[in-house]
Amino acid sequence: MKALLINNTWEDTHMFKLVVTDMDGTFLNAQGTFNKAHFQALLAPMKARGILAFCTGKQVERVEAVVGDLSQDLFIIGDSATRIQLNGENIYTKTLDSAVGQQLINKIKKIDPELTIIVCTPETAYVENSVRDQDKSMVFGSYEQVTFVDDLANLTAPILKITIYDHKAQCFNHVNDLAEFQDDLYIVAAEESWIDITDKAVDKGTTIQFLQSLLNIPADETIVFGDGYNDMPLFENAAYKVAMDNAYPELKEKANLIALNHNQDGVVTTLNVLLKLAR
Incomplete structure (x- = not known):
């Protein structure tokens, strides 16, 4: 070895x-x-x-x-x-606060409209229909149960986590853009193209x-x-x-x-x- x-x-x-x-x-x-x-x-x-x-x-x-x-x-x-x-x-x-989750989604969209936002619940992962086809293929690499919706703002299901996929590979920078949420959420860029966000205690x-x-x-x-x-x-x-x-x-x-x-x-x-x- x-x-x-x-x-x-x-x-x-x-x-x-x-x-x-x-x-x-x-x-x-x-x-x-x-x-x-x-x-x-x-x-x-x-x-x-x-x-x-x-x-x-x-x-x-x-x-x-x-x-x-x-x-x-x-x-x-x-x-x-x-x-x-x-x-x-x-x-x-373990779930995160749904109201905080929706605030986070709004913030992510303002950072870069091309970011792929994946909202994970106990039953499925939600992604907006507007996501590019090539980015949808990246989603299916990590998620088996996926539901496409017109607007994530309409979700009412409990949220386990929110994940960001960035085809531009700028996630290390985007973590800093989300600093205002760090008191409530655990935010980590596992690598340059992915950010995972969970409750602060998870x-x-x-x-x-x-x-x-x-x-x-x-x-x-x-x-x-x-x-x-x-x-x-x-x-x-x-x-x-x-x-x-x-x-x-x-x-x-x-x-x-x-x-x-x-x-x-x-x-x-x-x-x-x-x-x-x-x-």
Whole structure:
């Protein structure tokens, strides 16, 4: 395995019982797929010693569609950590204030009318009909259940999160444009083309804390994988932190281990090595 040991904490990896991995840029390759044979071979030894969870901005139903039957008995932490599902049963949901959400939508439209706004609810993701066709294809990459409407201002459903897709890749700048909402909302640009916005008290870290409490597994027995800025809270709640070789430098600095990049099956390869070391 082409990996860089940053410190010596890995001598104790026999302790990990909970594995949490991001999807885009981490578990999935650049085409949004993964090596199913390799992952299937990992599942039996992995389940024998611990619990595996996906933690992603993708809609829960999209994760189920991508992973297929192999998602059985795996926790899916989806919609930017606002939902947790196990075998089709929802066990955790967090929404944001709907009035604040509508104010946010109005602000986003003023920043740039070409921004794609995705309003996620427990049932579906809403997108306006006026969105460019090429941007709609990006939406379907992360959302399985999508409903197109004429105006997002007419929505009455509870809002899990609001996501922005920018085909101009200016999201790091747009986070600053939304600073007035930071007291009420958690706003993070996972990468240059995507912003995820949830309630102030919700991020990957707080939701992992909920799962750890539910399973009675502490941070000391948790290993996480990530590549983006939205994985920072995830890293803060695990003793073992693995950044992909393609991860942002700031995340790599927080990691114990740098794994192969997402196009080289880095998550599965790393777990196979660690499972062998733990025997």
